[in-house]
Amino acid sequence: MVEKVKPYVKDFWRYRHLLNNLISRDIKVKYRRSALGMLWSVLNPLLMMLVMYVVFSQIFRMTQMNRGDVEVNFAVYLLTGQLMYNFFSEATQTAMSSVLSAAPLIKKVYIPKYIFPLEKVAFSFVNMIFSLIALILVMVFTRTPVHATVLLFWVPMVILFVFNFGVGLILAAGTVFFRDIMHLYGVAVTALMYLTPIMYDVSILPDWARAVIPFNPMYWFVSMFRDFVIYGEFPGINAWIGTCMSALVALVLGLALFKKSQDRFVLYI
Amino acid sequence: MSMIEVRDVSMRFNMAKERVDNLKEYFIKRVKGTLKFEEFYALTDVSLTVEKGDVYGLVGLNGSGKSTLLKIVAGVLKPSSGTAVVRGTIAPLIELGAGFDMDLTARENIYLNGAVLGLEPAFIDAKFDEIVDFSELRNFLDVPLKNYSSGMVARIAFAIATVTKPDILIADEILSVGDFLFQKKCEQRMRELMSGGTTVLIVSHSIDQIERLCNRVAWLDHGHIRMDGPVEEVCAAYKSLGQSAGEGAGA
Numbered sequence A: 001m002v003e004k005v006k007p008y009v010k011d012f013w014r015y016r017h018l019l020n021n022l023i024s025r026d027i028k029v030k031y032r033r034s035a036l037g038m039l040w041s042v043l044n045p046l047l048m049m050l051v052m053y054v055v056f057s058q059i060f061r062m063t064q065m066n067r068g069d070v071e072v073n074f075a076v077y078l079l080t081g082q083l084m085y086n087f088f089s090e091a092t093q094t095a096m097s098s099v100l101s102a103a104p105l106i107k108k109v110y111i112p113k114y115i116f117p118l119e120k121v122a123f124s125f126v127n128m129i130f131s132l133i134a135l136i137l138v139m140v141f142t143r144t145p146v147h148a149t150v151l152l153f154w155v156p157m158v159i160l161f162v163f164n165f166g167v168g169l170i171l172a173a174g175t176v177f178f179r180d181i182m183h184l185y186g187v188a189v190t191a192l193m194y195l196t197p198i199m200y201d202v203s204i205l206p207d208w209a210r211a212v213i214p215f216n217p218m219y220w221f222v223s224m225f226r227d228f229v230i231y232g233e234f235p236g237i238n239a240w241i242g243t244c245m246s247a248l249v250a251l252v253l254g255l256a257l258f259k260k261s262q263d264r265f266v267l268y269i
Numbered sequence B: 001m002s003m004i005e006v007r008d009v010s011m012r013f014n015m016a017k018e019r020v021d022n023l024k025e026y027f028i029k030r031v032k033g034t035l036k037f038e039e040f041y042a043l044t045d046v047s048l049t050v051e052k053g054d055v056y057g058l059v060g061l062n063g064s065g066k067s068t069l070l071k072i073v074a075g076v077l078k079p080s081s082g083t084a085v086v087r088g089t090i091a092p093l094i095e096l097g098a099g100f101d102m103d104l105t106a107r108e109n110i111y112l113n114g115a116v117l118g119l120e121p122a123f124i125d126a127k128f129d130e131i132v133d134f135s136e137l138r139n140f141l142d143v144p145l146k147n148y149s150s151g152m153v154a155r156i157a158f159a160i161a162t163v164t165k166p167d168i169l170i171a172d173e174i175l176s177v178g179d180f181l182f183q184k185k186c187e188q189r190m191r192e193l194m195s196g197g198t199t200v201l202i203v204s205h206s207i208d209q210i211e212r213l214c215n216r217v218a219w220l221d222h223g224h225i226r227m228d229g230p231v232e233e234v235c236a237a238y239k240s241l242g243q244s245a246g247e248g249a250g251a
Helices: A002-014 A016-031 A039-059 A074-096 A115-141 A148-152 A154-177 A180-194 A207-215 A217-231 A237-268 B023-032 B066-074 B106-116 B121-135 B150-161 B180-195 B207-213 B231-250
Strands: B002-016 B037-051 B055-059 B081-086 B090-093 B168-172 B199-203 B216-221 B224-230
Touching: A002 A016, A016 A115, A016 B106, A039 A074, A039 A115, A074 A115, A074 A154, A074 A180, A074 A217, A115 A154, A148 A217, A154 A180, A154 A217, A154 A237, A180 B023, A207 A217, A217 A237, B002 B066, B002 B199, B037 B066, B037 B081, B037 B199, B037 B216, B037 B224, B055 B066, B055 B207, B055 B231, B066 B081, B066 B090, B066 B168, B066 B199, B090 B150, B106 B121, B106 B150, B121 B150, B150 B180, B168 B180, B180 B199, B180 B207, B199 B207, B207 B231, B216 B231, B224 B231
Parallel strands: B055 B199, B055 B216, B090 B168, B168 B199
Antiparallel strands: B002 B037, B002 B081, B216 B224
């Protein structure tokens, strides 16, 4: 087993700088020629949240998302959900087209191909860290009480990273052969967003939706993150199973599918 | 010791008669059983051994499989059957500037392309001046690459790719870039690498160049090796092809 994995580790180690370089390229290209530059990474989630906050607090009259005697401001509730979901949707959607857009490179030079989806997931992770600054600002501004569990905020993020990588591998490999997946997945991400309690609480859902929602991995990621960050609770066993199992299944499936098809990529891109 | 060992390599491409890349068409064709491919062999049972220190040339007409063979050696393509064993580090010069990002500056691209070739950032730091001096583009270092001419891009690319002392250098028609002075400089750099023990596999349509640089040559013809041996013999035979074709046209 160790002997089998060794060449992969060596290969990855050799190309780790490529991963760094690609991530910093993405950051540079994203903010080139914008006056505020990196500040947009914080500003963007803040402005987006502001829009949604105004819509939901003024039109739908939602201001508090309390659980028990813990009072939670709607803005904080919204932003925590968005943070996790945006990481998922951005990472998987960019990973999906990563192999296709790296076509000029893949056709000319040998590079381990999983680098491309991995880089996109890592880049989205960096973006999420910036959004985290926005979240901290909002939490301070709304005087949201913090609990000791907040120190574990990174746990669901790391598990979600693995999940996104797995899903990204599946999508990237699939898209090489069938471009339809790109169009289909955009719809799927939107549908899944409404099935994730980002701007509502599960309790408002009809029975059928409440029965379905445990099968949505993002539900578990979002609720685990909120447990740690705003409710000051340690997530229950279901949340751990929901997040860890979906990450593991996605990763194993993704690696297997990607490895099986990667030698044929060059013929289809 | 042989650096490159290509054994019985065949490369088959499925040329779809019509391109099917969406699910609906795929399933319809699959069910109907009309998913047809035309098989095309770019290479058939090609065997080749390149010894350490060889400068090996590949000649042949367009579409004879030269570039396919280079890509298999470089690890870009996996052969349909047979094996290609390569011992040592490869610097692939299959197309200059693959992996450049046109939105980034030359300076940023040097690091990015270095990483594509698997180089350490510290190594590029140390060699940075050498790369820039070789390309003669110091004044344009902080200009985005999209504002470069193709010759300028090629200069930077060649400078990065040859800054290492690779065990094996794979070159596909790259010496035809740039002005004649730069071409001379590139050839000079290739010679330096060769005298330093680098094994070279090179494709060129310039027979002169092949005769100047190489010691062994393989002649590919429709995916088969037609001739394989010392440079004078093979080049003479290959050139006679041109003469007989010329005579045939004249008659």
